[in-house]
Amino acid sequence: MADVGKPGSFLTFNIDDGFAEALVRGMRSGFLGDDDYHHLQRCESIEDVKLNLQETDYANFLQNDPSPILPSVVERRCREKWVQEFEYLRAGAVQPLASFLDFIAADYMIDNILLLLKGTLVNPDVDPRRLMERCHPLGRFDDATMKSICAFENSARGYAELYSTVLVDTPVGRYFEAYLQEQMAKRVVEGAGDVRSVLEEVPISTLENTLKKLYLEDFYAFCVSLGGRTAEVMGEVLSARADAVTISVTLNSFHTFYNAPSQRGSSRRALYPAFGRLYPDGVDALSKVDDEDGVGRVLDKYPEYRRMWEEAPVEADDGLGVGGGVGGGGGGYGPTAAQLLTERR
Structure with a gap:
C-alpha cells in the first residue's frame, strides 16, 4: 500500500474529512434502534417487516420487489444498500481514509477471487455467471476480469493469463504475488508452469489462509x-x-x-x-x-x-x-x- 501519510490536524480537518464525517454521522443515525428491533420481532410475515420499516431509512429498499418477497431478497437488498453507502463514502474520501476503506473492500475481493478459483478448479465447466452471482458486491471488480478468472483454460497459456490477471489486474494482486513467491522458495514466479503447479498441488485452503494472513498483517501495519x-x-x-x-x-x-x-x-x-x-x-x-x-x-x-x-x-x-x-x-x-x-x- 502506498504511503498515504497521517491524518491532518483540527485546522484542516473540515477541508478533507468534514463531508465524510457528516456522511457517516447521517448513516449512523439511520441505524435501526431497540424499538425497531422490538417491532420486527413481532412480525409474522415479510409484509409486516416492510410495514414496520416505513418510518426508517429502509422504507424504500424493497419497493421494487413484487410479493411474495423471500428472506433472501431482503438480505440481498440490505447488502446492496450497505454497499451503495460504502461506495458513496469511498468516492468522496481522501487519504488516509481512502486507503482505509480500500483495505476493507480488499478483504471481500480476496474472498471473491478464491470463490472463483475454487469453483473453476472443482468444475471447469461451471457457468461463470453463476459464480459471479455468488460474489460479495463489495469485493467486485470489473466483470471482464472476474470472467477471465473463472474461465481460464487448463493449459500453459491459460495459467499464464490467470497469473497476469490476478497479479496485475486486481487490487489485491500483491498478496497473491507474495504467496506465490513463498511457495516457489522465495524467488519471483516467472513461468506459467510454476503457477499451474502451485494452484493444482497446494490445497486451496492453504492459499486462503496465507492470503488472509498477509492481508491482515498489511491492514494492521497500516492502522x-x-x-x-x-x-x-x-x-x-x-x-x-x-x-x-x-x-x-x-x-x-x-x-x-x-x-x-x-x-x-x-x-x-x-x-x-x-x-x-x-x-x-x-x-x-x-x-x-x-x-x-x-x-x-x-x-x-x-x-x-x-x-x-x-x-x-x-x-x-x-x-x-x-x-x-x-x-x-x-x-x-x-x-x-x-x-x-x-x-x-
Missing part, C-alpha cells in the same frame, strides 16, 4: 502507522481477527498433514498472523499442540478467550477455512472469527 484512535480501535479489532485465524487454523489442522510433528512448527506456524493478543507466546504454544485439549491449555492463560473456549461448541470441518470479512464470519472447526470478535467486544 498502526496512522496512530491515534484508529490504531487503538482497529488494532484491537484486527488483533481479535488474527487470534481467530490462529485458533481456527490450529483446530482445523488436526487429522491433516499440518498436524504432523514435522509440520506444526513450520507449515502450520507459517499460517499464523504475526500479531494479535496471542502473539508471540500464544502463537508459539499453539504451533506445538496436537489436539483440542492442548488448545484449551494454551487459551486458559488468556482470560478473554478462556470462557469462550469453555462454552463454544467444537464442530468438525474438512479444511482449514477461517471465513472472511472484517467483521468476522466463516465456519470451521471450533470457535469462529465472529464468536471471537463478539467475546472481545
Whole structure:
C-alpha cells in the first residue's frame, strides 16, 4: 500500500474529512434502534417487516420487489444498500481514509477471487455467471476480469493469463504475488508452469489462509502507522481477527498433514498472523499442540478467550477455512472469527 501519510490536524480537518464525517454521522443515525428491533420481532410475515420499516431509512429498499418477497431478497437488498453507502463514502474520501476503506473492500475481493478459483478448479465447466452471482458486491471488480478468472483454460497459456490477471489486474494482486513467491522458495514466479503447479498441488485452503494472513498483517501495519484512535480501535479489532485465524487454523489442522510433528512448527506456524493478543507466546504454544485439549491449555492463560473456549461448541470441518470479512464470519472447526470478535467486544 502506498504511503498515504497521517491524518491532518483540527485546522484542516473540515477541508478533507468534514463531508465524510457528516456522511457517516447521517448513516449512523439511520441505524435501526431497540424499538425497531422490538417491532420486527413481532412480525409474522415479510409484509409486516416492510410495514414496520416505513418510518426508517429502509422504507424504500424493497419497493421494487413484487410479493411474495423471500428472506433472501431482503438480505440481498440490505447488502446492496450497505454497499451503495460504502461506495458513496469511498468516492468522496481522501487519504488516509481512502486507503482505509480500500483495505476493507480488499478483504471481500480476496474472498471473491478464491470463490472463483475454487469453483473453476472443482468444475471447469461451471457457468461463470453463476459464480459471479455468488460474489460479495463489495469485493467486485470489473466483470471482464472476474470472467477471465473463472474461465481460464487448463493449459500453459491459460495459467499464464490467470497469473497476469490476478497479479496485475486486481487490487489485491500483491498478496497473491507474495504467496506465490513463498511457495516457489522465495524467488519471483516467472513461468506459467510454476503457477499451474502451485494452484493444482497446494490445497486451496492453504492459499486462503496465507492470503488472509498477509492481508491482515498489511491492514494492521497500516492502522498502526496512522496512530491515534484508529490504531487503538482497529488494532484491537484486527488483533481479535488474527487470534481467530490462529485458533481456527490450529483446530482445523488436526487429522491433516499440518498436524504432523514435522509440520506444526513450520507449515502450520507459517499460517499464523504475526500479531494479535496471542502473539508471540500464544502463537508459539499453539504451533506445538496436537489436539483440542492442548488448545484449551494454551487459551486458559488468556482470560478473554478462556470462557469462550469453555462454552463454544467444537464442530468438525474438512479444511482449514477461517471465513472472511472484517467483521468476522466463516465456519470451521471450533470457535469462529465472529464468536471471537463478539467475546472481545
